[in-house]
Amino acid sequence: MKKVIQVVGLGPGAPEQLPLGVLKILRSGAEVFLRTEKHPTVNFLRQEGIPFSTFDYLYETKKTFEEIYSSIVSLLLERVLVVSAGEIVYAVPGNPLVAEKSVELLMQEARRKKIEVFVTPAMGFVEAVCSALKIDPIGGIKVLDGLALKPQDLDPTSGLLIAQVYSRHVASEVKLTLMEVFSDECRIKVVKAAGIPGDEKIEEIPLYELDRLPWIDYLTTVYVPPAREKIKPRTVYPLDSLVEVMARLRSEDGCPWDRAQTHESLKRYLIEETYEVIEAIEEENMHKLCEELGDLLLQIVFHTQLATERDFFDINDVIRGIVAKMIRRHPHVFGDVKADTPDEVRRNWENIKQEERGPEKNNFILNVPRGLPALIRAEKVQNKAAKVGFDWPDVEGVWKKIEEEIEEFKEAINSGDRKKIYHELGDLLFAVVNAARFLAVDPEEALHSTTKRFIQRFSYMEEQARRRGKRLENMTLEEMDALWEEAKRNQGFSTKNSHKILV
Template identity: 40%
Template sequence: MRITVAGLGADGRADEKVLSAARAAARTVLLAEIPNNLRENAIRYETLDSFREPDENAGGLSEAAEKALLSDGTVFIAPGDVCFDATAAKLLRSALEKGAQVSVISGGDRALCAAFRCGYADGTGGVRIHTAASFERARETDEVLVINGVETKRAACGLKQKLLKYYGAMHEVFFTDIRGNNGKIIPLFLLDSMEAYGYYTSIVLRPVPLERKARFGFYDLVAIMDRLRGENGCPWDNEQTHESLKRYLLEESYEVIEAIDEGDIKALYDELGDVLLQVVFHSRIAEQRGEFDISDVTTAICSKMISRHTHIFGDVCADTSQQVLKNWEQIKKAEKGHESQSAVLSGVPKSMPALLRSEKVQSKAAGAGMDFPGFADAVLKLHEEIGELKDALSGSGNVTEECGDLLFAAVNLVRLAGAEPETALQRATDKFIARFSAAEKSAAEQGIDMRSCGPEKLNELWDNAKKK
């Protein structure tokens, strides 16, 4: 049994190869009644609809239609490139399973056509086509990958090393010589062990199922979240809301900061992944509520980065970091419709940690000219606030308010000193913990009870800890 599957051109017209096959066919079947040039070339044809029962849904390939088409001499014609047609792909697989000889007439990529004819892969789920010289990495492994022009063994070796990052060593590769429209399936690790290579050498790789991927891309995470939040998904994930996830976003952010502070690169990329999960999680919840989806998130940040980097994507000049930051704030102010710097200050989120919020407010106020002339003036302000706190403690003021003023003045002083207040305080806290641990250990070794030994002994223990 011989079967031919073919495609009409982009203009809906069959080329001479397709016309020749149709003239010699025992039966010619067109996927659907669309404008074509078959009848004007004296070719009689049927459409797939003629094999369906009156109440049968259109689309796909029914059992009855498949049985009728799997007869010797049938030519099945789909619109466009036949390698991308799902009905043609199903018919071809069924024909191969029954031992039929299958011919494919396609005006598209010859390597994909060869893989399609052999039943190895089709383009129904998407195809990415590269040349060996330009290929760098497989961004998505859920589509068919075609790489043409594997001209030398060295090129094949380099290609193999790149592909092994994304596909397993035993992943099946369709290796083809496009001059003959044939090929064979080999494991990826043998890609650079073939007998001959040339401009005519191409490879095709099938998609990798999600559960078997060696590496994942961004949209794999999106797909995983869709499944977790989908029907028959994870009960816990389906119960979550924007509100219930707030604590996890904070926790994961702090863990990123800790990984950076500790210089732990492995932990850093792991924790960044946890933060990314939160972004995808919130986006999926919003999508299910009809609010926004992940593409709105990526569009927002990409648009923002382009609009605020006019020195890169526009014609604004900014040769220093200071100029860049100034432009950034001006553009941000215009985007948010802030007509005054007061509006900018009010826009700093109240949900920020107080230390970080106070530093950010001071920095933005300084951008409008509200700042001390120098570091010495900030020192005097700090002493002034200490004095006011002493007065409050004596009963002539609000202690909580004066404590806040003192902390605010301290943050200002640290900022003007060129340090980052949050980082400075974290390091001071870490230092205190380390010294306290040393003092506690020393007290235990000497049999001293720190709760009752008195201030003088505590100072001695502390001074000794500072020396270590």
């Protein structure tokens, strides 16, 4: 015999809103189970002589709503297998397909057990509340569960209907979550018993008063109107989904590799992804740049997840911090400070940074990050020294310093002292970086560009040798030099005074 569970909605609460189709199923003679008898329509069922059983006792014996709903589903599935008629009825408040977790779980489990579930809807709380508030949901309404509300669920550009605010304790939790996005004074509407004549109640209050209302009960819904000013629509793909994926990967049943990582072990990947972004920019490959920016963003979310697990900070703290910093350091945009040129903006930025750090942390040199690439770090150190006047008056002093360092480097080489060679080479590179600074040339980019050209030319040599049936390691220096000059000509560069690895 085919086994069937009829799931019906009891509507918002007024008996006259109970659909005839639902009433017919309830009167069919099949066993009726109510998720809860705490619903105004239940008194009408008693008057009509419709017998039923309820699952209210589970709310007293189970610790969580997940346990309650799972138990309801198990009991329903067990019962339908043994009743002689092969059919039972499960009735829930409102619309069974709106904010009704037990019905969602029931349909999933019934499908696995090959038990048919038919759903007959009724008016849900959404229609009842919208009707009571005289708002059209087509303008944008997001329905949320007050028992599982999270800050990332809140979209200020949409109207928010928050259901299951059934007690002042739940109202307090909802209020605190809303305050992470909305101001304490934000005007909200609290609706009780929407659509039930004589019982319906609507009150508009500031958000901070939400948990002070004495009449909140299981028929209460909170409505937060959409913010209309100065708020741009959210992106189609918010950051929340990536945060949730990373949390899943780091969970007990997640990915073993991801679970084994630490801030220290991830450093190399952060550096690699950064350079891959730079490579995409240099190639002017927007498709690749999009992909590499995603990989870099993953590293940020990964480090944030590690910190979240240890209760240091979460992604909201990261975003909140950088937003506040950008506003604070751009007073010429968000305040009344005047800054008309990039140099004025840069000076303001540095002054604000110094004020933020305080006098005890304003050591110019020590504030240069140690993890920077050597050329970039050298340039930053020189710039900071120059700001306090420790600098050459003009580039001529730099040229003389480079010449001096070249001679000292030669002397070190002739001495054969490895330690001295090491130090003198560093001095020479430091002096060359100084020249680049005076000439407004990025030394890191300049060296990177040269390395890139060398790779391109050497690759050309390898390809030409292959086409001629040769290998570079078997060619003479003169043959390779000729290929090198050919590669330079093909790139459009002069071949004057070029030789071997010189570029």
